[in-house]
Amino acid sequence: MPDSAFDEPGDLRVDRTPDKSGDQQDNHSENAHRRSARRAALGVLVRAFPGWTGLLAALAVLGGALPSVFALLVGRLVDLVPGAVRGGFSSPDGRRIVTTLVLVGGLLLAQEVVRMVRELVSNELYRRFDEYLLSRVMATILGVPRLDLFEDPVLAAATDRAVRIARFGPGELVSGLSTRWFGLAQGLAAAAVAAYVWPVAAVVIAPLWIVLGHQLRADAFRANPFWAEPLRRAGYLKRLATMPEWAKELRIFGLAEWLVDRFGVEWRQVMEQLWRTRRVGYRVSGTLFGLALLANVAVVVFVAHSALTGGLAVGSLAVLVQSMFGMAQLASQEGDVWIENGAIPVPDVLAHERLAATRVPAKVPTRTARGLPAREIRFEAVHFGYPGRERPVFTDLDLTIEAGRSLAVVGLNGAGKTTLTKLLTGLSLPQAGRILVDGVDLADLDPVSWRRSVAAIFQDFVHYPLPARDNIGFGAVETLADPDVAAVDARVRAAARRAGAEQILDGLPGGLDTYLSRRHTGGVDLSGGQWQRIALARAMTAVSAGARVLVLDEPTAHLDVRAEADLYDRFLDLTSGLTAIVISHRFSTVRRADRIVVLDGGRVVEDGSHDELLTADGRYAALFRTQALRYTDEAHTTAAGDA
Numbered sequence: 001m002p003d004s005a006f007d008e009p010g011d012l013r014v015d016r017t018p019d020k021s022g023d024q025q026d027n028h029s030e031n032a033h034r035r036s037a038r039r040a041a042l043g044v045l046v047r048a049f050p051g052w053t054g055l056l057a058a059l060a061v062l063g064g065a066l067p068s069v070f071a072l073l074v075g076r077l078v079d080l081v082p083g084a085v086r087g088g089f090s091s092p093d094g095r096r097i098v099t100t101l102v103l104v105g106g107l108l109l110a111q112e113v114v115r116m117v118r119e120l121v122s123n124e125l126y127r128r129f130d131e132y133l134l135s136r137v138m139a140t141i142l143g144v145p146r147l148d149l150f151e152d153p154v155l156a157a158a159t160d161r162a163v164r165i166a167r168f169g170p171g172e173l174v175s176g177l178s179t180r181w182f183g184l185a186q187g188l189a190a191a192a193v194a195a196y197v198w199p200v201a202a203v204v205i206a207p208l209w210i211v212l213g214h215q216l217r218a219d220a221f222r223a224n225p226f227w228a229e230p231l232r233r234a235g236y237l238k239r240l241a242t243m244p245e246w247a248k249e250l251r252i253f254g255l256a257e258w259l260v261d262r263f264g265v266e267w268r269q270v271m272e273q274l275w276r277t278r279r280v281g282y283r284v285s286g287t288l289f290g291l292a293l294l295a296n297v298a299v300v301v302f303v304a305h306s307a308l309t310g311g312l313a314v315g316s317l318a319v320l321v322q323s324m325f326g327m328a329q330l331a332s333q334e335g336d337v338w339i340e341n342g343a344i345p346v347p348d349v350l351a352h353e354r355l356a357a358t359r360v361p362a363k364v365p366t367r368t369a370r371g372l373p374a375r376e377i378r379f380e381a382v383h384f385g386y387p388g389r390e391r392p393v394f395t396d397l398d399l400t401i402e403a404g405r406s407l408a409v410v411g412l413n414g415a416g417k418t419t420l421t422k423l424l425t426g427l428s429l430p431q432a433g434r435i436l437v438d439g440v441d442l443a444d445l446d447p448v449s450w451r452r453s454v455a456a457i458f459q460d461f462v463h464y465p466l467p468a469r470d471n472i473g474f475g476a477v478e479t480l481a482d483p484d485v486a487a488v489d490a491r492v493r494a495a496a497r498r499a500g501a502e503q504i505l506d507g508l509p510g511g512l513d514t515y516l517s518r519r520h521t522g523g524v525d526l527s528g529g530q531w532q533r534i535a536l537a538r539a540m541t542a543v544s545a546g547a548r549v550l551v552l553d554e555p556t557a558h559l560d561v562r563a564e565a566d567l568y569d570r571f572l573d574l575t576s577g578l579t580a581i582v583i584s585h586r587f588s589t590v591r592r593a594d595r596i597v598v599l600d601g602g603r604v605v606e607d608g609s610h611d612e613l614l615t616a617d618g619r620y621a622a623l624f625r626t627q628a629l630r631y632t633d634e635a636h637t638t639a640a641g642d643a
């Protein structure tokens with residue numbers, strides 16, 4: 001089990017309990033929240049796995065009851081010993097002792113068997129529940145066809161909270177319940193046995209342990225350092241020191257010592273805060289514990305006196321003393337942390353599902369996009385803004401993209417170029433206006449079929465830490481399932497050739513099976529430019545599989561001058577017969593396009609070919625000249641340096 005308190009900083013509990021000053025009202029609502037989370041989690045568990053949960057509960061109850069049966073048998077043995085000593089094993093008491101010893105042996109065996117089976121069932125249910133709930137979260141996220149769950153701030157926060165369930169694994173709930181049910185059954189069975197021998201003992205002691213258990217649980221949650229701000233900071237520092245992303249900069253700037261010192265400071269604050277809070281609750285718990293101890297001592301003295309004066313059989317004394325140990329289980333905290341870890345995120349998962357359901361269209365359009373666009377894609381008075389952002393990106397965007405030709409989109413940072421591609425690919429929906437594909441509203445086309453018609457490589461394309469074959473084949477994932485492996489590889493290589501990535505593949509030690517990540521044995525890391533070609537090859541796979549629209553968002557951003565020139569040379573080949581939309585800040589890429597539009601202020605402000613726009617001497621021409629001048633300057637400087 002992970003060290004729950006310190007394993008993952010910035011835990012979900014932080015969001016819910018922003019200011020925990022030990023205030024009573026806060027504690028009440030926090031406890032109520034935890035109770036309802038536990039109920040919700042148990043509800044989900046029982047509904048999903050009624051049989052397994054029932055079996056686990058039965059085994060816990062059985063396992064918890066057996067020690068009390070053992071106590072009764074020991075009591076019986078104690079009572080029989082004097083008679084057996086007097087009359088020998090052949091006497092009635094002697095025979096009873098033998099029978100009882102056989103029962104004790106059988107019981108010990110049964111106890112071990114029940115323990116092992118309970119562990120097996122608990123482990124199995126742990127894994128099943130883990131898989132069940134994590135799959136549910138994944139299905140919810142992947143079930144929303146657009147990007148709402150990541151772009152709408154309210155939904156994004158709910159998504160963040162829901163995915164945190166993966167940190168501890170919801171299966172911990174099962175381990176916790178198994179332990180807790182076992183302890184509870186053990187305590188209650190012991191109380192029942194104590195009540196059978198001397199009811200007063202059970203009535204006095206059992207409630208005290210129950211109240212103490214309740215109090216200790218409340219203390220533990222009050223003193224839970226999850227909410228402590230210093231813990232979040234310490235956790236961040238820990239990640240900073242240990243994750244590869246930051247390794248370079250930390251070393252370059254010599255931040256190691258600072259990091260260790262800072263971590264120590266934050267950690268000490270966490271511990272101080274923890275103990276300050278703990279001291280408050282532990283006074284009450286300490287008093288209750290003292291009372292419980294006193295009650296136990298009083299009962300022992302009383303029953304011992306009764307046994308010595310003949311008022312109570314010695315065997316009953318033995319049973320009672322054992323059951324007093326058993327009753328202490330009623331205050332046990334074992335399993336609580338696991339229950340919390342597993343249960344607390346469950347309401348977040350359920351809330352996320354409810355929110356996500358509002359973003360799943362009730363009726364998915366079924367009209368196929370196959371063969372589209374043959375004529376054009378037309379943006380008609382499109383209005384689009386991101387949720388939570390005051391200013392819309394597009395207010396009244398009109399743009400017609402001719403099918404089978406290439407269009408470059410130019411504009412300053414934040415002009416809306418990437419947003420345009422998200423609208424075009426159907427990942428975002430316009431809030432007003434329409435996008436028509438050969439006259440058909442994009443909203444009326446089957447989204448899956450439309451996405452098959454579009455091959456897009458975004459600026460932040462994915463570096464899959466998977467074999468090269470997958471990285472390229474994902475452009476048409478269904479083709480990877482082809483049993484003819486040679487044909488799959490031939491397709492992958494053809495796509496790579498088209499994207500200029502063939503040499504990269506040739507250099508891979510394990511061919512197409514090579515993992516593109518050093519974290520795998522035999523894997524390799526690629527440079528930014530090499531990754532970009534692999535991503536381009538992925539798009540080419542989609543094109544070979546029938547995509548008719550190619551969207552390239554900054555395809556040359558990571559390429560060196562030679563690679564950029566190479567792409568420039570093959571641009572016509574790459575885009576031939578396709579409706580290509582290219583976004584780039586590099587004019588060497590842009591000028592190759594049949595047509596160029598300049599975006600500004602949410603609209604198209606210039607539109608034409610490279611030459612036309614230069615002649616028009618507007619914004620495009622100014623941007624082009626600025627860049628050209630820089631290159632010329634660089635060329636001069638280099639030439640001068642060479643000389």
Ligand SMILES: Nc1ncnc2c1ncn2[C@@H]1O[C@H](COP(=O)(O)OP(=O)(O)OP(=O)(O)O)[C@@H](O)[C@H]1O
Pocket residue numbers: 150151386387389393411412413414415416417418419420
């Ligand atoms: N997920 C998002 N949530 C909120 N606002 C966003 C989001 N993505 C982009 N924006 C905002 O929308 C505007 C347009 O962004 P977009 O990424 O489309 O611009 P861009 O022209 O592609 O910029 P760049 O040249 O820097 O890539 C910007 O103001 C940006 O801050």
